[in-house]
Amino acid sequence: QKEVEQNSGPLSVPEGAIASLNCTYSDRVSQSFFWYRQYSGKSPELIMSIYSNGDKEDGRFTAQLNKASQYVSLLIRDSHPSDSATYLCAVNPGTASKLTFGTGTRLQVTL
């Protein structure tokens, strides 16, 4: 079983819709969770971090964490074509500050 699992996509949503990206993780002691956006040919860019159960909102982005279900998600409201990228879920497994990344979900926002 992979430590951090994401659907590779592509996830296609029309402009203005809500994009929902999901991630599951295997290590129950994981404490910190992150979403990175990676445009093609670029490096990952941190967009959200979440540390406790529930929702965390930042502009058009909402991160949701459910530690009991070992599930973290990212919602992008009012999707723009510029949101088209690969979204990486990263989890701190509780050992120092090491991060384990999923393989990413490719999001396509269509006009």
Next chain:
Amino acid sequence: EAGVAQSPRYKIIEKRQSVAFWCNPISGHATLYWYQQILGQGPKLLIQFQNNGVVDDSQLPKDRFSAERLKGVDSTLKIQPAKLEDSAVYLCASTAVGYEQYFGPGTRLTVT
């Protein structure tokens, strides 16, 4: 605030040659990471430094990869000799407190 700097941005070498990558973290960031990202995959941690000490190098192929951070600031990652499967983007990241890591632009390595 300046971000994480890396050089070179691109490198093409032949197999069995050696190559070195350089990283300068965000000023004041004590922790520095080197990741390898193969096309279509997420970044994989190679080595983590806290100041000039190694915290985690469990996934570093030590027979060919080496890394150092002698003065606790910038760092060098070396591959000697390179193999075809080393073709990837090598990312450097740094963090101050907590776990929010910030990445540099990466070095794209092609081994032919």
